[in-house]
Amino acid sequence: MEMDRRTFLLSASGSLAAVAVLPELGFATPAPRLADPIELAVIGAGRHGRALLDELQKIEAFKIVAVCDTDPARLGGAQRRAAGAEGFATHKELLDKAKSVKAVIIATPTHLHKDIALDCISAGKHVFCEAPIAHTIEDAKAIAKAAAKASTLFQSGLYARSNPVYKLARSFFRSDSVRDLITLRAQNFKKQTWRYPGSEATKEKDANWRLDPAVSIGLAGELGTHQFDVFNYYLGKYPEAIWGTGSIRVLNDGREVADTIHCDVHYPDKAILTYAATLCNSYDGRYEVLYGSNAAIKLAWTHGWMFKESDAPTQGWEVYANRQQFHNDEGITLIADATKLASQGKLKDGVGLPYTPQYYALVDFAASIADSKPAASTADDGAKATIMGILANQAVVGKKDVRITEDLLKI
Amino acid sequence: MIVRLATDAMRTRFEFALCGEHEAALRAAGEAALAEIEAAEQRLSAFMPGSLVSLINREAHARPISLDADTFDLLSLAERVWRITRGAFDITIGPLMRAWGFRDQPVDAAALARAEWGFSHVQLDPIARTIAFTRSGVSIDLGAIGKGHALDLAGRVLREAGVTRGLLHAGTSSVLALGTPIGEPGWRVAVAVGREGEASPVVTLSTGAALGVSAPRGRTTTHEGRVIGHILDPRTGTPTIAANTAAAIISCVPDAAAAADAWSTALLVLGEHPLEAPDELTSMLDDGPGRSPRWRRQANTLNATTPPFATAGAH
Structure with missing residues (x-):
């Protein structure tokens, strides 16, 4: 087989090439392997919420225990994607009844984020909130302020920062x-x-x-x-x-x-x-x-x-x-x-x-929770x-x- | 009013013709259905390393993999057809497809010799909704039924959105009917069997019916100077029968389009309609020039003289 220039150089001077590209390694966060998966709820099961459920299915670090949507058809669609997940019509009902939930993903319409995010933060949940995180400047700042005071993690869904x-x-x-x-x-x-x-x-x-x-x-x-x-x-x-x-x-x-x-x-x-x-x-x-x-x-x-x-x-x-x-x-x-x-x-x-870029952001979310490290994209990043x-x-x-x-x- | 929408997914073109009164509502429903097809491709593609199927192929030999209900139902359908046909339809022939050169690679004799396949190595757990392989080296490839499955999912989205009339197809080889055209018994679809100078048989698809067409000529490669069609016989590991034959299935069972896809592939391998197949299936087997297509069941749905609405090809 004819060896092209790239293959030859890689073989002949592998150490040189490797040194040159070493910075490329490690840009994808490895999915954490946990003895006990993080129990997770997904709030909002529209097209985007369902896409996130498809990605979550591949991440062992999460166990989807609850899904939430006000529309029964969308909720049913979400439950078909998450084996064994309990369904809720409202986030308040979810927070009230699904006590084992440690983390939530908010994928509702943008203008509904604030109340849900504030309730989840105050209930002590780790939060992944889709971006834009709000539809008004006041709401965005309110979410960022609440997240800054919380001991739990808040990750904004700004995918470039995990890509x-x-x-x-x-x-x-x-x-x-x-x-x-x-x-x-x-x-x-x-x-x-x-x-x-x-x-x-x-x-x-x-x-x-x-x-x-x-x-x-x-x-x-x-x-x-x-x-x-x-x-x-x-x-x-x-x-x-x-x-x-x-x-x-x-x-x-x-x-x-x-x-x-x-x-x-x-x-x-x-x-x-x-x-x-x-x-x-x-x-x-x-x-x-x-x-x-x-x-x-x-x-x-x-x-x-x-x-x-x-x-x-x-x-x-x-x-x-x-x-x-x-x-x-x-x-x-x-x-x-x-x-x-x-x-x-x-x-x-x-x-x-x-x-998909969503996958890497969700892996970052799991890794940040597991290792108690800062979010790949913070509430402050999301708000700004x-x-x-x-x-x-x-x-x-x-x-x-x-x-x-x-x-x-x-x- | 008819609204047409299309997208490129699963290495083919999906197209809808949706009928109704409100263009904006039809287009919104159609876009939601196209998004469902694109999401299905993200789950099922064996070509995307990040897909669910790729994850299954990498890890199901080591641990059970949790599945969404739609994918589990699809795999259960594949298992049923494999069982009924005694192995003539098998979604584990991916290594064979690769070795025979149907996955963007040349024929690889060494890979052919060591290829592992057989649905008997696949375990589906309906309680836990998981899949596991009993040995390493096994993999699944949903190329034979993925397009029909995507059409079934799209049909569900359209029905939920209130669309009652329309025709959906994937690369013309998988077709699904929603309702019927106004004042008509169904959608007339010509099955292109590829014979010069001969009229194509036309079938009529009514509410919920699907058509799947398979033919070795749908995709070919060459090996030792001869043309090989892409339909392999999983029982022998070799390409199936003559290259100018085709099989079509009209299916009226749940998940109609995926079932039509699976059964049309199985029919081509078997060469005859299996007695144990569901009663709701109509089959057509074309044995080549000079011979009339063989039909089984519901032959009264045929009308070879009416101009077709659309033409179905072969995958």
């Missing part, structure tokens, strides 16, 4: 691989109506809270919160101002919430994030890009690449790295555990995360990212500039 690809790429970014930061870009494109079917028990209006301007924080809040946090996480800074605009381009079905938005997010040092989100087109999906004078890093949920400038210095680890062609550009694949994958012959084109999302939505709705003062982000 091995994002953690690995961040290590490159923080070690100056891109050199001088030039600009930032992100998008979230997915063709979908954002409309959910109602049921006998759940009226269509309740099912479609995302389209209710009274409680919805729009695309900027629901999608942008996660992506703005990527830049907060990488830069270690929060923006100073957000400009936004939005409109209904296609989904003219009586809704008021924009189906397409644009934002300019101004960070300190004059770096500007250009952000767009739409429900009318799927091209290129979701990604975040950080452009520097030596390289650009593109992150796409389960995949990451570095695009180097021709005049940027070559680093040792690049010799054996996997590359993908994108029209005129060549991206170096950023994947955690590349050494292991290479040794197994699995470092091939398009290689990405083996598990949420406030950014809320302010971005205000900018979009008002088609205006919104200043982000220190007071607004102070918890």
Whole structure:
């Protein structure tokens, strides 16, 4: 068999390659093996709650003992996914009766998070709360304040902070691989109506809270919160101002919430994030890009690449790295555990995360509880990212500039 | 009004045609059903290392793996068909599929010699809702029934959302009917048996009925200069019969589309309708050019002269 250059170098100078990529190892938290699994409840069994139940099924450290949803059909669907789990219609009933529960996952509509989160914190439960953690700045701060006072863990569902690809790429970014930061870009494109079917028990209006301007924080809040946090996480800074605009381009079905938005997010040092989100087109999906004078890093949920400038210095680890062609550009694949994958012959084109980003966040949650260590993404992180999302939505709705003062982000 | 939706999942294209009065409601229900299909792929794909099936294949020889009810029901169906057909349908032939070159790899004679398979090594515990393997080296591959299962799940979501009429298919080889078209006895679907110059048989699917079509030509590879179809006989470990045959099952049992998928594969391997198969199954076995398809049960549902609504191919 002909040995390609990458394989040859890996075999001939394995120690060199290994040293170069050692930082890639360990970006995925190993799932803890516990003698007694953590008894867990999932509150909210809509599409997202059920997706989390699918991931939880693979994590031995958790035992799902209760699920909760106000809609009997959704509750039944959740119980079909969690063998032996008891079903509850309300979180208060769950907290009252399921005393063995040690940890809860809150996956309800965003505007319902606060009361549930505060009740769970005060009942002494470890809490994993989906992001955005609230639909108002006041609620986000109330949750963060309660979490700060509690002796139990609170993890915000900001998935980038647990994602091995994002953690690995961040290590490159923080070690100056891109050199001088030039600009930032992100998008979230997915063709979908954002409309959910109602049921006998759940009226269509309740099912479609995302389209209710009274409680919805729009695309900027629901999608942008996660992506703005990527830049907060990488830069270690929060923006100073957000400009936004939005409109209904296609989904003219009586809704008021924009189906397409644009934002300019101004960070300190004059770096500007250009952000767009739409429900009318799927091209290129979701990604975040950080452009520097030596390289650009593109992150796409389960995949990451570095695009180097021709005049940027070559680093040792690049010799054996996997590359993908994108029209005129060549991206170096950023994947955690590349050494292991290479040794197994699995470092091939398009290689990405083996598990979903939700899986890694849930493993982090289990590990933080088991080892009494800080959450991968804290209540403070969650509140600040949420406030950014809320302010971005205000900018979009008002088609205006919104200043982000220190007071607004102070918890 | 008919609303069409589609997604790419399980290495094929799923498509719905949903009928009703309110476009927004139909589209919302359809998107929820597509999301269910995508979630099923995340659980069942043998190609995704993070899937539930991959976890089962890695660890079920060492410990029982807890399953969600839908996956457990699917595996129970696979066990039933394996038992009734005395092994002619078997979801543990993944190592064989890989060795014969049907999983993105060339034919591997050494792997073929050491391949382990057999559903007798699989233990399903309905009380604990777990799966375990009795030996290492065993694995499951739901490629033969996963698409039908995903259609069944999508159909459930659509019915719960109040959609009463529609036709769903996965890559044209698995089809599920919701209700019937207004004023019609059912959805007319042509079964493409692939013969030049001959009209395709047309079947009528009424409420809750599903159609599964299997043919070796659906996916092929070459070995020692000959074309091999992807339907393997689990009893011998070798590719099954001539490459120009096809089998179709119309199923009206619960989990109709998954059952139709499983039985159409089994029918092709067996070469005849098994006497012990459920009464609600209609089968068609095509033996190739010059010979009429053999039908069993409910032949009155056939109408070969009416133009089809859609055409079913083979997986």
